[in-house]
Amino acid sequence: MNQLNTRPDAAFTDILIVGAGFGGLGMGIQLKRQGHDAFTILERADDVGGTWRDNHYPGVACDVPSHLYSFSFRPNANWSHVFSPGGEIQQYLRDCARDEGLLPHIRFGTTMLDARWNEADRQWSVQTSRGMFTCRVLIACPGHLADEHLTEIEGLSSFAGDIFHSARWKHDVALKGKRIGVVGSGASAIQVVPEMAQLASELVVFQRSAPYIIPRANRRYTEAEKRMFARDPSLMDRLRSELFWTGEYNFAQRRNVPRFVREAKEMALAHLHSQVADPALRAALTPDYEIGCKRVLISNDYFPALTSRNVRLEASALQRVEGNTAISARGERFELDVLVCATGFEATRPPFAKVIHGRDGQSLDAHWDKGMQAFDSIAVHGYPNLFIINGPNTGLGHNSVVYIIEAQVDYILGALAYAEQQQVEVLEADATAEARYMDALDTRAEGTVWLAGGCKSWYVDARSRRLTLVWPDYAYAFREANATFHPGGYLQTQATEAAT
């Protein structure tokens, strides 16, 4: 803890957190609340919020109810809706950072360019866009929806109109009366499309594969309800529990138990039938894989938007662009003024892994050449004193990732407390423990709809066909398995050994 700074040109901080979204802020808040002050948060952008700062496209919202998609230790009585708009989530995170005293700890506009473990110093050296930092413990909070994925499409860069990714929305591009193309039919696309349908003279949606969509049971909270929550905060806890266990119920679908898969599929297809009358459009919107294999989406206005006269569903991928002409895989040609790429995020090969180098100098990305993996979904052999929040096998197809993040924060607090009590300076995941953990994960994942549902998704690594992104069990089981630090799974170096 009282380590000397061995790099005089670098700013030393005991704990360096990278990222100021739900993960980084949750970690910082709990450190602060426990009286730790020796930490710094690097944030590449100029504001907190992570994916909620980046995604401000028209219609952006979360698919998890707000009273659950928020920190359990910071309930918010003022959520406007059951599913509040993205901007409200972003404001919530801003308030968290300010009210919990995190702002002085955050270095904005500071991108991690290169991080290397120094075996001699037992420190991480982190080169950033604003100078060098050194730290004892590095906590990476990359998130799964951080770096936009751009599909390789022939001629895309030569597109003569305006083009941008949904997570890099250009609000200065006028859209009214324009011919707009939306590439993709995932979670972002189905929120963008209804908004674009109202603005565009013509709108075409390029759909590689149809999503399952279920109704969004959304409504506004009344002023009376908000004051009720404020006056009796225990009611927010009760609501949160109800939302959580309702979400947990749906794991039975992902677990691929026929009765629950059928139940979910019937709900989704009934929704399609009630909103789309045209048999050809229905057919194009009927998925050809099992429900849950890809993310199940929730929307009440996507299907109706597709039935508007100015909207066309192109049931094949965008393949080629020539000037203003977008050409689909089926050879259909569309003249467009604007292209919105709602093509998702780099999930199975996150870019942050390219810049982190472990004990033997290898990048995490190279180390993960068969796909991401980590002991207890948090630590990697060869990468000492590195913890990853919301990294491998931490996503959920059925519940709130904030719950997972809180469990991982608790784990790290446990690790830090253990290291302090036992005078341990270096904790490194043991290779055998990591392999055993991954084998157990493979067993949990066996037969789930993500692996057996017959689709191509970002949950599965294309190189290994292993489920690397999601936790293949109940969320509660993640907390039971991974909210408590397991010292037995780590190689440990005592502080005294380090001093000699």
Place this chain on the structure above:
Amino acid sequence: MNHNERDRSADSIFVDGTEVPYHSAGPSEGDSPVLVMVHGSTGSTDSHYGYLFPMLAFRQRVVSIDLQLPTQGGALALEQLVRQVGAVIDRVSGGKPVSLMGYSLGAVVAAAVAAGRPDSVRNLVLVAGWMKTDAHQQLRNGVWRELRAAGSPAIRNYMVFCAFSPGFIAARTPQELAGMAGKITLDGFVDQQMDLNGRIDIVDQVSKIRATTLVVGCTQDQMVPRTHSLQLFGAIDDARYTEIDSGHAVVFERPAELLRLVDTFLRQPSASAAGSIIPTARP
């Protein structure tokens, strides 16, 4: 093998001349005792344990009985149901002690089984169970019998009204509520179970239970108010107690939360000391 039904199979056994079906699923390897599940009034494996049975089978070996109306006639006796469960235990346990779980009337049956044969039941889970029918229960039971005798169609809505918590009902559409009411089984066996429910008294037996026991009460239960679960908690030596924020129909309202309690308890039955109240998890 249908992997996601975990080798589910159906079998049956004759008890008092009556054929009693039971279902089995889940891995038979491992050290944890087989879990035998007993459903409640108006229920079956598929209705009351439609969620828990297949999902618990991913974690361990489970067997669930479909209680039957004995063919010999006369008023249904608790002992008859106890014999049905005992026979299934004998058939599936391989002579080793089992874990036994009961819900509602099934919890009464399970408690009586555990009391009567302490050597065959190592762990016991009693969900929304009771020891002795009280006046509050008899009042409700009496209204039910009057509606039933009169052939009133209101009986189904009355059962939904009694079984589910106010908040759960309030959040459903009229169509969903009608669907729930329509699914309720009403037959001669249900009449016999309701009759039996009105005259339960296993107070003397419960004190003989030696199993490591988890008692689960439902905070908004209007059919078996949680005070009954608290009384079981007081009466059983090696019992710990916890609650779910739900009506009596917890197997429909909060099945995943109940699954977590059962799963966590069975993995380490004595993790919480005898006599302790396990705080409800706050996600």
